[in-house]
Amino acid sequence: MSSSVVLAAKNITAGYGGHPAISDITVELRANEVLTLIGHNGAGKSTLLKCLFGLLESESGIVAVDGEDVTGQNARQISDRGVALVPEGRGIFPSLPVRDIFSLGMHASGVPKKEQADRIGWVLEILPAISEFMNRPAGNLSGGQQQMVSIGRALLNRPRILLMDEPSIGLAPKLFQDLLAPIRALQQREKLSILLVEQNVREALKISDRAVVMKSGSMIWEGEPAELEDNERLMELY
Incomplete structure (x- = not known):
């Protein structure tokens, strides 16, 4: 797995109607990896994805693709850089x-x-x-x-970079497993970078290289999926 960063949010603050949903978030997606972003409903995960894909303008901070500042660009411009979004719902x-x-x-x-x-x-x-x-x-x-x-x-x-927002919503666990397997195979074959936002933590971590935990609009933990195999550790973070 390459350590080069293909997509990054740097000190992003964003929200709706003057109320911030995320505050000072910094996260990096590396080349050829699956990074899973987990956290309760309302933690700010979808807001972050919208900022990264140009669907929501941030109040402060920088979005970068391949190290180039793309802050303020719209979804079509971001898409032209090889980024795609699978939206929630x-x-x-x-x-x-x-x-x-x-x-x-x-x-x-x-x-x-x-x-x-x-x-x-x-x-x-x-x-x-x-x-x-x-x-x-x-x-x-x-x-x-x-x-x-x-x-x-x-x-x-x-795309080179795929953003996936809660793909398991409305799916039986077995169906979600069946969907993840070809996505992981594709990612490894094509050297894709995937940022996966997911509530089904156990299944998502099985195909992930790294994980980030968000809570109340802030990033509170980053590390290897294996570190979250302990239920107690996971509950602490939640």
Whole structure:
């Protein structure tokens, strides 16, 4: 695993309506690693991801991609730098067939038409189950299938950096395990960097290289996943 930093928040403070949700957060995602960010609801995890992806402007601090300051850039500009987001709640269009959702996603991110079929083929290699429901409206799919579509849409950009916000929401534990395995395999094969925000701590830590714990808008711990195998230690941090 490389120690070079591909995405960083430096002393970020951000919130909504003048009320900070995160305060003075500094966190670094390194090349070719899975970093899991854990903490209770309201800890500020999703707010941090929104800042990193250009969906929320921070009040202070710096966001950097590959060491370059990108603070204030919007989501399209961040995406053009090889960053993709799988949003909480999936964010798919329920009335549209999966094929159209993929086409819209590629059009929005400027994937050349001649490359689009290859991109879809590549995603279906990673998540082959999607091929079974490519022509079905997303609203008719199960939670697990919708989550696959959301991940697939993010991967169509062939990102180097993938931000995933609570992918286990609404999924049975076994379904979440089945989803994580190909994501970890993809990460290792393509040397992706993944920042995973997750409530299902045990499963997330199994595929992680490092972990960060947030509480009440602050970062309170950073270390190796093995250090959190002790339930008492985990409860202390929570």
